[in-house]
Amino acid sequence: xxxxxxxxxxxxxxxxxxxxxxxxxxxxxxxxxxxxxxxxxxxxxxxxxxxxxxxxxxxxxxxxxxxxxxxxxxxxxxxxxxxxxxxxxxxxxxxxxxxxxxxxxxxxxxxxxxxxxxxxxxxxxxxxxxxxxxxxxxxxxxxxxxxxxxxxxxxxxxxxxxxxxxxxxxxxxxxxxxxxxxxxxxxxxxxxxxxxxxxxxxxxxxxxxxxxxxxxxxxxxxxxxxxxxxxxxxxxxxxxxxxxxxxxxxxxxxxxx
Numbered sequence: 198x199x200x201x202x203x204x205x206x207x208x209x210x211x212x213x214x215x216x217x218x219x220x221x222x223x224x225x226x227x228x229x230x231x232x233x234x235x236x237x238x239x240x241x242x243x244x245x246x247x248x249x250x251x252x253x254x255x256x257x258x259x260x261x262x263x264x265x266x267x268x269x270x271x272x273x274x275x276x277x278x279x280x281x282x283x284x285x286x287x288x289x290x291x292x293x294x295x296x297x298x299x300x301x302x303x304x305x306x307x308x309x310x311x312x313x314x315x316x317x318x319x320x321x322x323x324x325x326x327x328x329x330x331x332x333x334x335x336x337x338x339x340x341x342x343x344x345x346x347x348x349x350x351x352x353x354x355x356x357x358x359x360x361x362x363x364x365x366x367x368x369x370x371x372x373x374x375x376x377x378x379x380x381x382x383x384x385x386x387x388x389x390x391x392x393x394x395x396x397x398x399x400x401x402x403x404x405x406x407x408x409x410x411x412x413x414x415x416x417x418x419x420x421x422x423x424x425x426x427x428x429x430x431x432x433x434x435x436x437x438x439x440x441x442x443x444x445x446x447x448x449x450x451x452x453x454x
Contacts, residue, residue, distance in 0.1 A: 200417065200453060201398040202235035204260065204385055205444070207247055208323070209404035210421055211238075211254075213439050216324040218253065225445040226254050228454040237269075237388065239381045241365070241373050241407050243301045243342065244268070246325055262342040263365065263375050263407050264384030266303055275387035276303075278339035279376055283361050287374065288335065290358060291345065298374075299328050299344040300335045307331035315346045315370040322368060343374040365407045373407065382410035402447060404428060404439070419447045 205211050205226075212218050230236055238259035240247060244266065251257065258269045267275040284300070288309065291298055297310040308316050309332040320327045335343075345355065348370065355364055355372075363379065364372045381403075389399060397416035401408070404424035409431040412418030420432035421443050429435050436447035448454045 200234065200400050200451065201394055202237065202389070202392065202400070203229060203448075203453070204237050204239040204381075204399060204401040204411065204415070206381075206401075206403040206405065206408055207238060207240040207242055207250060209423060209439060210402050211439075211444065212250065218250065219440060219442070219444075221442045222439075222444040223254065225448050225454055226256075229448060230255070232453065234453060235392070239385060239401060239403070239408075239411055241342070241367060241381075241405075242323075243306060244303055245305060246323070258388070260381055260384035260388060261303075262301065263373055264379045264381050264387075265341040265375055267384045267387050269388055269391055274391045275384065276339075276341070277376055277379060278341050279343065279374070280361070281335070283359070283376075284335045284340055284343070287343065287345070287355075287359065287362065290355070294347065294351065294354065296351070297346045299346075300340045301342045301344070302334075302338045302340060307334040309334075313346065316344075319344070319346070319368045319371045341375075345372050345374050346370055347372070367405060367407065380410040381407060382414035385411055385414060400451065400453070402436070402444065403432075417451065 241263045265277045297313040299308045306328045308328045311330045317327045363377045366372045399415040400417045401411045401415045402419045404421040412431045418432040420429045420435045422438040437443040
């Protein structure tokens with residue numbers, strides 16, 4: 198199969214737990230681009246939280262916020278923010294349990310509680326600066342994703358309450374919140390439509406629970422060796438660990454480099 202585009206998750210796929218890109222991964226991406234194959238991120242991160250990675254790898258196309266904000270070569274081609282009414286209901290409901298929320302636009306993010314320890318811990322995990330405090334940020338700008346802070350046993354409160362929102366756990370203390378009809382697969386579909394390509398033309402690499410849809414959607418879904426065990430059944434192939442040349446090995450397996 199002659200694949201024309203490859204989508205890469207970031208955390209646990211392109212970057213390791215130290216938030217660094219392995220040298221063999223950098224070399225593999227360089228070789229892939231030399232063969233004129235399109236390269237794009239497909240991530241739950243906000244654009245401003247992976248700008249340094251994009252610059253390091255020379256990638257200017259991405260599916261961000263788990264599919265709600267899609268850019269091809271610097272141009273926005275698809276966007277779907279969370280409806281303000283849904284955000285208002287989530288804000289009010291979370292107060293019952295004292296669960297903080299971080300609201301993300303395409304340019305910046307703010308928390309509705311000052312330096313909450315769970316927020317600080319999760320951003321330290323990503324090696325990112327903790328967000329500032331602006332409790333009503335969601336009222337004044339388009340919000341493409343929210344981070345809701347609760348533990349796994351507390352999820353049920355939200356899963357039963359909000360049918361118009363999806364909740365995807367990415368950290369023991371936090372879940373991504375996005376419109377229920379969105380996923381990385383939907384964002385990838387928007388980019389493929391823009392490029393007049395089919396899912397069969399695409400490859401995707403991922404490791405997290407938010408990668409299941411995209412791995413089963415594309416022509417070749419590749420799970421990292423370090424992927425969550427629930428993710429691997431959705432992939433066509435499992436490559437090596439991110440620290441063991443997983444990206445290079447997967448691309449070589451497909452004879453793309």
